Amino acid sequence: MVKHVLRVIVLIYLLFLLILPVALIGWRTFGDGPGPFIDALTTHSALHAFQVTLVVAGWAVVLNTVFGVVAALLLARHEFPGKRLLNALIDLPLAVSPVVVGLALILVYGTFSPVGGWFEGRGIQIIFSTPGMVLATVFVCLPLVVRSIVPVLEELGDEQEQAARTLGAGGWQTFRRVTLPSIRAALGYGIVLSLARALGEYGAVAVVSGRTVDETQTLTLFVEERFENFDVQASYSAALALAVLAVAGLLATKLLRPRDGS
Amino acid sequence: MAIEIRGVNKSFGDAAVLRDVSVDVTSGSLTALLGPSGGGKSTLLRVIAGLERPDSGQVVISGRDATRLPPQRRDVGFVFQHYAAFKHMTVFENVAFGLRIRKRPKDEIKKRVGELLDLVHLDQFAERYPAQLSGGQRQRMALARALAVDPEVLLLDEPFGALDAQVRKELRAWLRRLHDEVHVTTVFVTHDQEEAIEVADTIVLLADGVVQQQGAPAEIYDNPASPFVMRFLGPVTEIDGRLIRPHDVEIRTEPGEGTSPAVITRVVRLGFEVRVEFTVRGAEGEQAAWAQLTRETVERIAIEEGAEVHVRPRPAIKHSIQIA
């Protein structure tokens, strides 16, 4: 009896908070068939937004992967002063509002700051341009790769790596031939998480991009801008495209997630 | 009778785990449910406790039909193999749990828990959490917790299964002494025949969901009802189509009544005991067998590898089974 009451409460809560809203966007988008959906996503602005999103997310994921692997190896395999501090700092971005991230980057890399000015003098614009958006995206994704790999590295232990070294393998060879194959699934999981987060980032990118249509507009910014300009079809279509990517990412993480207890 | 089990059947899906099981447990006894893993002994214990419901059959506890009673109302104490310690409670709170449920006065609880902690030698550990105890200590705490509510029967599921050999031996002897002090009807599950023989005054041997034999340890050991029971309770070897204990094999230099010729293949000295392996030349060809002798005997008849000897079951023995 109690069991059924609880089940119904939970399902109603999820229905109104999660299931109905998500289902509705699909229905609204395709209300008039797939034609308007395709048209809305093949305008010049939409295609450009796609392109910007891919460039920014691509760079961010590459940088975050390199950083994540190096940081994870340091945390799991090396002793050095300040290790606990590094461990704590890596989680810091999770607690920072995306808008604060944007402000923080503007304060350091904006045109009127010494650092930003120095780069500007050499013809490199960071804020209101791609590098700033990449920085913002890296910031918000920072812990994802590290936190996916560290537990696996710790679980794995370093015996195999030591064995490889006694067999004459150098540091890089050991990493490429022994460590990397063992953490492949966890690394893939971290990369997918980062990619999903990078494609969907809105707040931090909104601040540092300047939101210039057809220049620094990503897909999430496109959704908002089109909605504010009453082009609901385009907004819904782009939102649905992002939602589909999100679901694909979700399914990918389910497949890649390291099995517990195996 | 403290516990009467009548014709109990229990299946999980297609697998029949208990088949028409009937067992009597006398009041105040210490009974072992012995058998190989998967034999149904833990399920039977859980049926007695009300943690599993039998498909058919009856469970009577102290003359009261308990078949349909939930575990809360059966008045049994249950000790789990992995202790099932309440991790968030101290040792004192763990032991006091059943008494607090029963809303006993504070003073009484304090006194009773104190007595029990003395009994299980955990009096200095009352304020510790289970995580701060060793396995043996946790098991003793679980035992005190089950005894706190003065159960009609005490049920222990592989109580020493998770402990290492040394602690296991100590706790075994301690359980026997405790039972002699407390005298609560106790049933414990084990797959270790040595443990059952050493601790219990009655053994119920369960395999494939069927009771194979029940009785006093010596009786079962001396009069096994089947080759299976004989094999399960101790080492066996086969001579001339008879299943016997290796310590009941007689090795002679001269032939005699009922002897078969044999050739010694290996002699292994294990301290006082010597394991002698040989090949018997019987009516149906050659067959490997072994005997357990004392060092004295081996020295007296000068057994060595390659020697031609004659073997037979010692004439006085009762427990051998004709299998061929």
Add this chain to the structure above:
Amino acid sequence: MATSETTPDVSAEGVSQDAPSAGTAPDETAHDVPRDMTKRDGSAGRPRRFTGTGRWPVGDGTAIGLGTVTIFLSAVVLIPLGAVIWKSAEQGPGGFWDAITTPDAWAALKLTVIASLFVALVNLVMGTLIAWVLVRDSFPGKGVVDLLIDLPFALPTIVAGLVLLTLYGTDSPVGITLAYTRIGVVVALLFVTLPFVVRTVQPVLLELDKEMEQAAASLGAGNWTIFRRIILPNLVPAMLAGTALAFTRAVAEFGSTVLISGNVPFKTQVAAVHLFGQIESDNTAAAAAISTALLTLSLLVLLAIDLLRRWGARRG
């Protein structure tokens, strides 16, 4: 307690890595830390093969790696956040206080904290309930529901906001209009924070020793007593940790509230949206002050989670 006697015994078992209960508090550990103790609770039974870091030569590899990571982390995270705090401190305590207590900033911060507290509480109850149903109940479609729980993490926040506005906007198909109201803000925050409590409580509930409940039952405890005295105390650390995470996320949330809140100052404008406005109008000093306030709040809560975790670990 004889720390020096117990410690070698513990590490010989290889539990110092994975049994914080035994490893981090040696003075509370039983004198005779037993071998069998490691065999019991599943996780600890599996031998860790990590034999320690001491044997690795702390050579060029470490130095280069550490250098790279430090520079990267500094350039992306530390220096920028430092700049925010610096900018905020430049104004002095009085200036900082004035900046966060302007009527609109104060209203936004107040709404954010109150709404986040409310959202955290709803999550505490509903998240635990959802985790319970997902673990202890079974019904057709449970797998899909389980999968959907993660959707708010995967869905871009702006899409989440749009999705909610579609259902609860001015032309709501279910007749519930929450757009531009505080309730709308709360619903958006509930959406994005949904997974936190569920996903922290669920694994604990899965791992919970069923035999504890059976032991309690055979000692005479009824269902409600078992839940209250046995299950709940074991879930509390996870429930609180998930709630705290949900709270920090709600405080920081921006994207999902932009559309549904309508950004009405003094009514539906949350702190992050207000902050965004200040940045857009180049009011950097005020923006830095509000950012510092938000950062401090989040860090305090994270610190609380950490203390909570240690407290949970100490009790094993």
